[in-house]
Amino acid sequence: MSARSRLTDAQVAALARYHFALSPTVPDLPQSEEWEDAQGVLVARRAESGPAVVEVPRWQSPTAVAQRLAECRWADPAAWVGQPPADVAGLPAQVLALLPVAGAPADAATISTAAAAWAGVRATGREVEIVPVPVTAARPEVSWSTLAAAYGATLLGSRVDAEPARTGGAVLFFTGLSGAGKSTIAARVVELLLEAGRSVTLLDGDEVRHHLSAGLGFSQADRDTNVRRIGWVAAQIAKHGGIAVCAPIAPYAGVRADVRHEVETQAGRGSFVLVHVATPLAECEARDRKGLYAKARAGEIPAFTGISDPYELPTDAELTIDTSGKDVDACARLVLDAVLS
Structure with a gap:
């Protein structure tokens, strides 16, 4: 223990x-x-x-909320759970807005977006008290009426979307063998997005290895750690509406799935786009300017992906591209078409 x-x-x-x-x-x-x-x-x-x-810093206790409303002279508090109703005309002059956001990090954009939706209700002259509550929206652990009663209020109604709201951010995650063309396509995608006026960050595998993952080796555990670090940073970017473009080898399916889950938890379903750059091994070897494949086949580089270490082919890629015979710009535009469609 x-x-x-x-x-x-x-x-x-x-x-x-x-x-x-x-x-x-x-x-x-x-x-x-x-x-x-x-x-x-x-x-x-x-x-x-x-x-x-001892304390739960993020969450306000129901007792404290009820006491605060009493001090503000809310005689008969009424609660609404989740997003405000489409027609706010039926809401009373004072509304306790309970936001079920359990499991989301404190700085999640989904929380601020949900809170911001109540700004229009405030603009009508109503008083609105917004309280995030530790209940799961998709599978609530308590009924909405019981939740409202715990906070000293009577339930008016609810409007809850079980799916996390999209933040507008996205992660383009390129995976493939060394020499497949991931970094080259990713760099061109970044250029095209910048030309379109989008906020974008490139997390290239080699650059991340040099900075964020300095000190890590190439064991499976270290490779997993490297990819998870890339995924975590990318999720933070997407959470706040930006676009992250990542280009690691990411050979293991389980870790790619973990990154997808992290990103979609932070930025909403559909915010993660997996691009499998499926250039054949023979083509990757033919392009190898650094001679890495030759060294791997000679046994000089242990656990080299595609030679002495496995590459687990994606079965869940949103887009698969074989770069053989295709120019970089054409491949990059295929990616943008998949993302922007």
Whole structure:
């Protein structure tokens, strides 16, 4: 048992639900004496009856919210869950807006977007109190009426989209063998996006290795770590509406799936575009100016993808391109067509 373990955002939300009596289920936490959140803040300690909460910084307790509304002289608080209704005419003068965003990081664009949707209601002269709550939108752990009652209010209605809202950002993730043309196509895609006035960041495999992943080797564990770091940075860019273009080899399907999940959690479903640059091995070897394939076949480079280490072909790519006989610009425009269509 470790002395202290770090919890995910979803685990902290589960802890908050338990602490706020929104769920009777003791959260399933790592075996530890203490637990901290993603920022390293101590949130709970082990006790005989289960986790004893110290604090849950992100989440406002229902009791505190109800007390604040009473102090503001909200005589009979009314709650609406999720996005405001299409027609706000039926809303009262004071509305408690409860946003179910459990599992989303504190700086998720989906939270700010959901909160911003209530600006139009405020513009009508109504008072709106916005409270993010540790409940999952897609599969709520408590009924909306029970949730509203916990915060001292009566439920008016709800409008909840189970899918995370798209932020407008995207990740173009190129995968393929060394020499397939990933970096060359990615660089041209970046040029075309910049010409179109889009905000774009290129995370090339070699550059990331030199800076973000300096010190990592080429074992499977280190390769996985490198790709996950690229995916995490790309997800942060997409979360705030930017476009990230990534061009690692990324030979393992499981890690590519993890990156897809990270990006779509942050930026919404469909924000991750996997491009398999499926240039045949023989063509990649023929292009090899650095002589890496020759060294790999001679045994001088161990665990070289495509020779002595596997490349797991994608089965979930949004686009597959064989660059044999195609120029760079044509390939790049195929990618843009897939992204912008």
